[in-house]
Amino acid sequence: MNDHQPRNLSLPTPGCFADPDRSGLTATDVFDGMTEHLFYTLGKLAPSASRHDLYMALSYAVRDRLMTRYLAGIEAIAANPKRIVAYLSAEFLIGPQLGNNLLMLGIQEEAAEALKQFGINDIEEILDVEEEPGLGNGGLGRLAACFLESLATLEIPATGYGIRYEFGIFDQLIRDGWQVEITDKWLKAGWPWEIPHPDQACFVGFGGHTESYRDHQGAYRVRWIPAEHAIGVPHDVPVLGYRVNTCDRLRLWRADATESFDFYAFNSGDYYGAVEEKVGSETLCKVLYPNDGTAKGRQLRLKQQHFFVSCSLQDMIRSLDARGIPIQEFPDHWAVQLNDTHPSIAVAELMRLLLDDKHLEWEAAWAITTACLSYTNHTLLPEALEKWGLDLFGSLLPRHLELIFEINRRFLQQVRLRHPGNEGVLRRLSIIDETGEKAVRMAHLATIASHHVNGVAALHSDLVKQELFPEFANHWPDKFTNVTNGVTPRRWLALANPQLSALLNETIGDGWVRNLEELRQLERYADDGGFLENWGATKLSVKRHLTHYIHRHTGVLVDPASMFDVQVKRIHEYKRQHLNALQVIAQYLRIKNGLADGQAPRTVIFGGKAAPGYAMAKLIIRFINGIADVVNADPDMDGRLRVIFLADYNVKLGERVYPSADLSEQISTAGLEASGTGNMKFMMNGALTIGTLDGANVEIREEVGDDNFFLFGRTTEGIARLREEGYRPWDHIDASPELRETLNLIEYGHFSNGDTELFRPLLENLIGHDPFFVLADFKAYLEAQEAVSKAWNDRPLWNRMSLLNTARSGKFSSDRSIRDYAERIWRAETFPVTITCQIDEAQVKGRQLPAPQ
Numbered sequence: 001m002n003d004h005q006p007r008n009l010s011l012p013t014p015g016c017f018a019d020p021d022r023s024g025l026t027a028t029d030v031f032d033g034m035t036e037h038l039f040y041t042l043g044k045l046a047p048s049a050s051r052h053d054l055y056m057a058l059s060y061a062v063r064d065r066l067m068t069r070y071l072a073g074i075e076a077i078a079a080n081p082k083r084i085v086a087y088l089s090a091e092f093l094i095g096p097q098l099g100n101n102l103l104m105l106g107i108q109e110e111a112a113e114a115l116k117q118f119g120i121n122d123i124e125e126i127l128d129v130e131e132e133p134g135l136g137n138g139g140l141g142r143l144a145a146c147f148l149e150s151l152a153t154l155e156i157p158a159t160g161y162g163i164r165y166e167f168g169i170f171d172q173l174i175r176d177g178w179q180v181e182i183t184d185k186w187l188k189a190g191w192p193w194e195i196p197h198p199d200q201a202c203f204v205g206f207g208g209h210t211e212s213y214r215d216h217q218g219a220y221r222v223r224w225i226p227a228e229h230a231i232g233v234p235h236d237v238p239v240l241g242y243r244v245n246t247c248d249r250l251r252l253w254r255a256d257a258t259e260s261f262d263f264y265a266f267n268s269g270d271y272y273g274a275v276e277e278k279v280g281s282e283t284l285c286k287v288l289y290p291n292d293g294t295a296k297g298r299q300l301r302l303k304q305q306h307f308f309v310s311c312s313l314q315d316m317i318r319s320l321d322a323r324g325i326p327i328q329e330f331p332d333h334w335a336v337q338l339n340d341t342h343p344s345i346a347v348a349e350l351m352r353l354l355l356d357d358k359h360l361e362w363e364a365a366w367a368i369t370t371a372c373l374s375y376t377n378h379t380l381l382p383e384a385l386e387k388w389g390l391d392l393f394g395s396l397l398p399r400h401l402e403l404i405f406e407i408n409r410r411f412l413q414q415v416r417l418r419h420p421g422n423e424g425v426l427r428r429l430s431i432i433d434e435t436g437e438k439a440v441r442m443a444h445l446a447t448i449a450s451h452h453v454n455g456v457a458a459l460h461s462d463l464v465k466q467e468l469f470p471e472f473a474n475h476w477p478d479k480f481t482n483v484t485n486g487v488t489p490r491r492w493l494a495l496a497n498p499q500l501s502a503l504l505n506e507t508i509g510d511g512w513v514r515n516l517e518e519l520r521q522l523e524r525y526a527d528d529g530g531f532l533e534n535w536g537a538t539k540l541s542v543k544r545h546l547t548h549y550i551h552r553h554t555g556v557l558v559d560p561a562s563m564f565d566v567q568v569k570r571i572h573e574y575k576r577q578h579l580n581a582l583q584v585i586a587q588y589l590r591i592k593n594g595l596a597d598g599q600a601p602r603t604v605i606f607g608g609k610a611a612p613g614y615a616m617a618k619l620i621i622r623f624i625n626g627i628a629d630v631v632n633a634d635p636d637m638d639g640r641l642r643v644i645f646l647a648d649y650n651v652k653l654g655e656r657v658y659p660s661a662d663l664s665e666q667i668s669t670a671g672l673e674a675s676g677t678g679n680m681k682f683m684m685n686g687a688l689t690i691g692t693l694d695g696a697n698v699e700i701r702e703e704v705g706d707d708n709f710f711l712f713g714r715t716t717e718g719i720a721r722l723r724e725e726g727y728r729p730w731d732h733i734d735a736s737p738e739l740r741e742t743l744n745l746i747e748y749g750h751f752s753n754g755d756t757e758l759f760r761p762l763l764e765n766l767i768g769h770d771p772f773f774v775l776a777d778f779k780a781y782l783e784a785q786e787a788v789s790k791a792w793n794d795r796p797l798w799n800r801m802s803l804l805n806t807a808r809s810g811k812f813s814s815d816r817s818i819r820d821y822a823e824r825i826w827r828a829e830t831f832p833v834t835i836t837c838q839i840d841e842a843q844v845k846g847r848q849l850p851a852p853q
């Protein structure tokens with residue numbers, strides 16, 4: 001053999017692929033696609049490919065298979081116009097993409113097969129390589145992601161519009177029990193799921209001044225002369241629906257400087273000055289804002305909001321222009337949903353585009369604006385309701401401030417006619433808050449301009465009407481409505497919990513994946529002892545996975561047969577992780593004091609990030625870790641109690657945790673959790689809930705029945721009454737020796753190596769004014785936990801309740817939420833896409849993709 005003869009390096013032979021249009025879904029097609037991408041895209045030969053290379057190659061091969069569908073959808077919409085949903089959200093917490101897209105296409109097994117050819121026997125090794133884009137803080141961003149997926153699955157044309165932050169939510173490490181924040185570099189190794197479209201860039205202005213002029217017809221016009229500009233470059237992420245050809249898109253805007261260099265400054269020798277503007281514009285999308293309600297860096301946040309909203313609205317108008325559709329028909333083609341007030345500058349920006357660019361008259365522009373906008377309220381917490389001081393607002397967006405004054409003037413005129421002489425109503429409804437420093441109230445702006453305003457769970461929507469906006473609700477009774485949140489059963493059940501999914505498929509078929517109500521058929525097995533045992537055994541096998549993860553990441557061995565009692569969510573006082581922590585101490589004390597007869601063995605699992613500027617939340621993390629150290633080191637606790645804090649809670653970790661939970665902790669102060677969506681993910685996966693009557697817990701309990709839900713605590717009215725009467729935390733300490741003993745132990749430094757200072761701020765907060773009524777609900781919570789223990793000890797009963805939780809979770813599919821929005825708010829319809837593929841027509845023709853084997 002000649003030394004110079006090339007060895008067989010498993011090179012692809014160009015031109016010989018069986019699947020040149022890259023739409024085939026067999027294992028061979030996937031293998032060919034991977035080989036091709038390794039060679040041409042990544043510049044690697046198969047034998048030297050790392051796991052990351054294989055992840056990239058598989059991702060590109062899968063992305064190819066989305067493209068036919070993605071482009072077919074865009075073509076189809078252009079030819080046959082239907083209303084498109086524009087979901088505007090400052091956050092999209094989309095999670096890992098590869099595994100999800102394999103599920104959507106129905107090629108999980110084919111991909112696993114292809115990977116075997118590269119020597120990878122467990123596909124998890126490759127899926128685990130993916131870094132998720134943390135483009136959101138928590139529930140609100142995750143909701144936007146679930147909604148986009150449901151829109152695609154229901155075959156409704158939609159675009160999610162958002163921001164391509166360079167650094168998403170920080171990565172969390174735990175060092176000596178404290179949270180440490182590390183920048184999230186999700187782009188560092190390349191992220192294969194986005195496609196930039198620099199040719200579709202948009203200009204966005206900031207600052208400057210306005211001037212009036214007369215146009216050539218003599219009409220009075222205003223133009224805005226911004227002081228600076230940024231360019232928004234769209235980066236599109238395809239969002240494929242489940243086993244359909246509809247592939248919607250997430251369009252994320254990245255800010256670029258208008259010119260890489262200011263040539264004048266450059267020529268005059270000011271090199272650094274010349275790049276300065278570039279640096280300024282590019283910081284625009286650098287980082288996601290934490291949701292800690294602090295005022296720091298707010299100017300940049302308002303800039304981010306205007307930036308992505310302006311790009312998005314320009315993009316929508318451009319799509320009409322390109323199709324020759326008159327601007328008056330904007331609302332027939334776009335239904336624009338504002339996810340919280342973050343995109344609510346859209347009201348003024350759309351008015352500006354219609355008046356100043358399209359030269360419409362005020363009434364026509366206002367009719368268009370109000371016909372296409374709707375707004376979702378997500379919070380009643382006053383610190384989270386966005387307000388911008390007039391100085392800041394006017395200096396950044398002078399034209400928008402003028403328009404807001406005019407919108408307000410006209411609106412207050414209407415109010416005045418209804419309530420003559422009632423200055424109080426005017427003050428309370430005005431967009432401009434004049435109580436302190438004058439400020440623009442974004443929730444008022446959004447409410448006035450939207451045809452619908454919705455809360456996110458029945459209780460929350462009632463509170464929006466009664467507490468937040470009573471006078472608006474009185475003014476426009478039909479404007480306010482409810483759409484209870486939901487989560488996608490594809491990611492949160494089919495993908496996250498393959499073991500339970502397999503059992504469901506065997507038992508009731510796989511129709512539940514598209515129609516979650518079909519889970520009701522499980523109720524037939526609620527009294528089938530053999531099936532219940534199987535149900536419990538499946539849960540146990542799922543828990544073993546998390547057991548390994550916990551051991552790998554914390555070094556603690558937990559017993560998978562113990563009750564996994566889980567609270568994962570952002571750390572916030574209103575969510576009351578500290579109530580759970582106090583309960584753990586009380587259980588610890590009972591064991592120590594020999595009073596724990598009948599107490600179920602538990603592994604109490606916490607996870608969640610605290611906003612970097614939220615000192616109390618960070619102290620709560622330290623507190624939980626202090627308790628964990630003491631409990632896990634005490635031999636008396638062996639087999640009875642373990643406490644785990646899982647670092648860096650995100651979507652990927654959520655996919656491991658929700659399926660493994662036996663008990664879901666939803667213990668917020670009543671009236672403060674708008675909906676919650678974690679509660680729904682737990683329920684679908686067969687966890688029982690211990691919870692307050694708050695947010696969607698109310699509806700969860702209604703669906704599952706009060707026998708299958710552990711309710712405790714004061715109601716919203718009860719909390720309001722306590723507040724009015726003057727709440728005294730001490731009364732509860734005096735009335736409960738157990739609470740007193742619990743607090744004493746903390747005070748003596750038992751969970752801080754004798755340090756009596758460390759947790760003092762937490763104790764003082766609880767004993768002093770306890771703003772979230774932790775001590776008021778402590779006793780009822782402990783009693784409910786006793787009921788939980790009792791139920792756990794009767795395993796057939798527990799398994800029955802677990803099964804009923806899954807069986808009755810159908811309402812909480814985001815498909816139901818999206819149908820609700822589509823019918824009642826957007827008036828958007830399904831629009832199935834048919835693919836005809838020139839090269840291999842037989843395989844991809846028609847709507848139905850091959851089902852998974």
Ligand SMILES: *Cc1c(COP(=O)(O)O)cnc(C)c1O
Pocket residue numbers: 137138139142568569570649650651654675676677678679681
């Ligand atoms: C579902 C989810 C949330 C929301 O959880 P809640 O319990 O509703 O607060 C937050 N973060 C992530 C990563 C999630 O998946």
